Amino acid sequence: MTRKNDHIKIENTSTGGYRMFCDYCGRDHLIVPPIPMDMFLAIGRQFTKGHRNCRPQPKELK
Ligand SMILES: [Zn+2]
Incomplete structure (x- = not known):
């Protein structure tokens, strides 16, 4: 089962911070x-609220 907000993630940056994306x-x-x-x-x-309803973007629009 895929959760609704699985596309909103967090990772460590190389400088020891966090990056939500x-x-x-x-x-x-x-x-x-x-x-x-x-x-x-x-x-x-x-951040989660702002991106909850995002949809995958076609690559050429990035
Ligand atoms: Zn988004």
């Missing part, structure tokens, strides 16, 4: 720690 539209948001946990979660929630 959307597999569909390719937009991302960088987080440079340390930040308050509440803020981290709030940013994650907001």
